[in-house]
Amino acid sequence: xxxxxxxxxxxxxxxxxxxxxxxxxxxxxxxxxxxxxxxxxxxxxxxxxxxxxxxxxxxxxxxxxxxxxxxxxxxxxxxxxxxxxxxxxxxxxxxxxxxxxxxxxxxxxxxxxxxxxxxxxxxxxxxxxxxxxxxxxxxxxxxxxxxxxxxxxxxxxxxxxxxxxxxxxxxxxxxxxxxxxxxxxxxxxxxxxxxxxxxxxxxxxxxxxxxxxxxxxxxxxxxxxxxxxxxxxxxxxxxxxxxxxxxxxxxxxxxxxxxxxxxxxxxxxxxxxxxxxxxxxxxxxxxxxxxxxxxxxxxxxxxxxxxxxxxxxxxxxxxxxxxxxxxxxxxxxxxxxxxxxxxxxxxxxxxxxxxxxxxxxxxxxxxxxxxxxxxxxxxxxxxxxxxxxxxxxxxxxxxxxxxxxxxxxxxxxxxxxxxxxxxxxxxxxxxxxxxxxxxxxxxxxxxxxxxxxxxxxxxxxxxxxxxxxxxxxxxxxxxxxxxxxxxxxxxxxxxxxxxxxxxxxxxxxxxxxxxxxxxxxxxxxxxxxxxxxxxxxxxxxxxxxxxxxxxxxxxxxxxxxxxxxxxxxxxxxxxxxxxxxxxxxxxxxxxxxxxxxxxxxxxxxxxxxxxxxxxxxxxxxxxxxxxxxxxxxxxxxxxxxxxxxxxxxxxxxxxxxxxxxxxxxxxxxxxxxxxxxxxxxxxxxxxxxxxxxxxxxxxxxxxxxxxxxxxxxxxxxxxxxxxxxxxxxxxxxxxxxxxxxxxxxxxx
Numbered sequence: 001x002x003x004x005x006x007x008x009x010x011x012x013x014x015x016x017x018x019x020x021x022x023x024x025x026x027x028x029x030x031x032x033x034x035x036x037x038x039x040x041x042x043x044x045x046x047x048x049x050x051x052x053x054x055x056x057x058x059x060x061x062x063x064x065x066x067x068x069x070x071x072x073x074x075x076x077x078x079x080x081x082x083x084x085x086x087x088x089x090x091x092x093x094x095x096x097x098x099x100x101x102x103x104x105x106x107x108x109x110x111x112x113x114x115x116x117x118x119x120x121x122x123x124x125x126x127x128x129x130x131x132x133x134x135x136x137x138x139x140x141x142x143x144x145x146x147x148x149x150x151x152x153x154x155x156x157x158x159x160x161x162x163x164x165x166x167x168x169x170x171x172x173x174x175x176x177x178x179x180x181x182x183x184x185x186x187x188x189x190x191x192x193x194x195x196x197x198x199x200x201x202x203x204x205x206x207x208x209x210x211x212x213x214x215x216x217x218x219x220x221x222x223x224x225x226x227x228x229x230x231x232x233x234x235x236x237x238x239x240x241x242x243x244x245x246x247x248x249x250x251x252x253x254x255x256x257x258x259x260x261x262x263x264x265x266x267x268x269x270x271x272x273x274x275x276x277x278x279x280x281x282x283x284x285x286x287x288x289x290x291x292x293x294x295x296x297x298x299x300x301x302x303x304x305x306x307x308x309x310x311x312x313x314x315x316x317x318x319x320x321x322x323x324x325x326x327x328x329x330x331x332x333x334x335x336x337x338x339x340x341x342x343x344x345x346x347x348x349x350x351x352x353x354x355x356x357x358x359x360x361x362x363x364x365x366x367x368x369x370x371x372x373x374x375x376x377x378x379x380x381x382x383x384x385x386x387x388x389x390x391x392x393x394x395x396x397x398x399x400x401x402x403x404x405x406x407x408x409x410x411x412x413x414x415x416x417x418x419x420x421x422x423x424x425x426x427x428x429x430x431x432x433x434x435x436x437x438x439x440x441x442x443x444x445x446x447x448x449x450x451x452x453x454x455x456x457x458x459x460x461x462x463x464x465x466x467x468x469x470x471x472x473x474x475x476x477x478x479x480x481x482x483x484x485x486x487x488x489x490x491x492x493x494x495x496x497x498x499x500x501x502x503x504x505x506x507x508x509x510x511x512x513x514x515x516x517x518x519x520x521x522x523x524x525x526x527x528x529x530x531x532x533x534x535x536x537x538x539x540x541x542x543x544x545x546x547x548x549x550x551x552x553x554x555x556x557x558x559x560x561x562x563x564x565x566x567x568x569x570x571x572x573x574x575x576x577x578x579x580x581x582x583x584x585x586x587x588x589x590x591x592x593x594x595x596x597x598x599x600x601x602x603x604x605x606x607x608x609x610x611x612x613x614x615x616x617x618x619x620x621x622x623x624x625x626x627x628x629x630x631x632x633x634x635x636x637x638x639x640x641x642x643x644x645x646x647x648x649x650x651x652x653x654x655x656x657x658x659x660x661x662x663x664x665x666x667x668x669x670x671x672x673x674x675x676x677x678x679x680x681x682x683x684x685x686x687x688x689x690x691x692x693x694x695x696x697x698x699x700x701x702x703x704x705x706x707x708x709x710x711x712x713x714x715x716x717x718x719x720x721x722x723x724x725x726x727x728x729x730x731x732x733x734x735x736x737x738x739x740x741x742x743x744x745x746x747x748x
């Protein structure tokens with residue numbers, strides 16, 4: 001039996017009489033040969049920067065912020081993995097720095113940072129762990145997460161204090177290294193598309209999944225940045241007509257231990273660990289700096305095709321998880337400086353569901369994020385960012401605050417305020433749901449649009465008010481503070497959830513391949529399987545599903561706001577009912593290009609590209625200002641009007657009643673603003689009739705002053721959509737709208 005004091009020392013708790021960290025588990029360290037000291041160097045810029053000094057000496061300056069550290073050693077690795085340790089003895093404003101002559105681009109490196117081990121106060125320094133430079137511009141190798149990469153002893157018998165016992169085993173053989181990169185590209189030959197927000201059509205894709213099975217891309221390039229830059233990949237994007245790709249995370253990321261133990265991997269990449277480094281596994285050309293040039297060539301190829309590049313970025317948390325997670329970078333550099341800790345500083349504040357939350361209020365953390373963002377814009381050529389769980393970044397001390405340091409810095413930054421900024425406007429913490437609350441400059445993923453459109457087409461809306469708001473730009477959410485309709489990024493599907501085809505094929509999720517007994521993924525799918533669960537040979541069900549896909553895509557692309565498509569939805573891609581395929585790096589997630597040649601699914605691509613082209617031609621479908629709903633001329637014609645199936649304008653009571661049919665009139669003569677030469681913007685007018693009922697319905701076409709004739713442009717009840725003029729109907733006549741369909745009619 002041990003005494004209480006002996007027990008505290010044994011498990012790593014502070015000894016009562018000394019306050020010093022307790023004993024750690026035994027482990028051998030390799031002897032380090034003596035090396036010459038580094039030159040003083042400079043504390044800025046942070047990271048590893050190769051340079052040739054005025055005296056002609058070439059080398060690399062290393063600078064690392066580690067405020068509470070007692071010592072920092074730079075570790076250089078040769079091709080055989082042999083390590084050379086160089087103490088950084090210069091300390092300026094909490095930044096350890098030194099210049100090492102002769103260190104050239106391609107050099108692999110990391111840091112060992114020493115200090116107190118006292119998890120009860122948040123101090124988790126452990127010099128046995130090799131740490132990735134937060135500013136590393138390239139990363140060579142992958143994280144495999146054996147026990148050696150944890151700062152604490154994972155198998156300590158007393159589990160309730162397991163994270164408090166320091167592990168002395170060397171992690172260097174098991175972790176990737178940063179790479180010195182020399183970047184002298186000035187982008188003078190690149191032309192950014194600079195597509196206005198209102199004209200944008202976003203296409204969310206995964207670098208690997210989009211290209212991995214493409215038959216016209218060389219095998220060695222599939223699944224890589226070079227594969228996405230290949231003419232065959234770019235051609236599809238151009239034919240479809242999208243203006244921007246939104247890439248799922250391409251920052252260097254790590255795979256979670258629980259996935260690796262199940263033989264799976266983090267496919268989506270929402271587990272960042274290197275905010276400056278393109279994920280090395282997506283590079284065909286090499287991982288000792290070549291990935292940087294390959295990423296840039298991809299951006300240039302997309303820009304040349306008129307397509308912007310938006311990155312999905314994860315600055316709310318890192319791959320180091322909570323107190324039981326690995327020690328890979330920030331946790332070992334300065335745990336208390338980088339992460340939000342609870343009052344019990346041994347524990348992490350978790351607003352993300354991933355174990356930790358970056359402490360963005362801290363100046364150095366804010367600097368890390370904004371330095372990273374500017375780097376990707378100025379040196380990697382990207383055009384904007386979608387911020388994962390952006391509400392977590394907007395928290396001040398605890399609450400979400402739209403005057404928070406992060407949002408204030410972005411608003412005044414001369415680089416960042418000019419690029420596209422998209423918020424995922426929620427996190428999992430208290431008060432984290434912030435749809436409609438982000439300030440001007442920001443657009444937002446509008447999940448209320450997603451839910452409303454899904455509910456309408458499965459005929460589950462209690463009334464049609466929500467549908468009216470969502471179709472016309474969500475003015476109830478965004479018409480404040482100078483915000484415009486394009487503040488709403490409209491989507492029906494995203495990477496997270498069912499694909500569009502699965503949305504009309506599955507009532508329930510089917511996630512057993514994820515290894516979590518189908519517990520993961522949302523149960524709130526708002527889906528309808530059209531009468532059969534999953535794949536079926538019933539042609540009636542299959543035809544209805546294809547019609548529902550056409551309805552959903554047509555609704556999305558006719559709505560005011562910025563539409564976002566998910567790669568493969570235009571081809572009828574399926575994940576077999578998996579609504580949380582984050583760990584499926586295989587055919588479940590990869591885009592099946594054979595669908596493009598399948599006569600069952602090719603018409604869906606043709607319709608999607610036709611609708612996008614229609615949107616590009618007609619400014620009335622991509623307005624830059626909200627509708628007023630008021631008459632601007634003596635004839636009483638308004639810029640927006642709503643009609644019932646009787647051909648009458650909707651009354652207040654109509655909005656509060658359930659309805660399967662809704663008519664939306666868009667006037668092309670009342671578009672606010674002027675074109676580039678100052679002339680008024682004029683366009684055709686349109687009537688869109690959306691009918692979610694399971695039987696055909698009559699619809700009376702409104703007469704004067706709205707129109708004299710109506711020409712059918714799109715009819716989603718038809719499998720094929722031709723470019724020839726459609727049927728023309730006189731105003732005032734009653735037409736038949738097929739069951740579950742959208743009619744778009746041009747006004748004459």
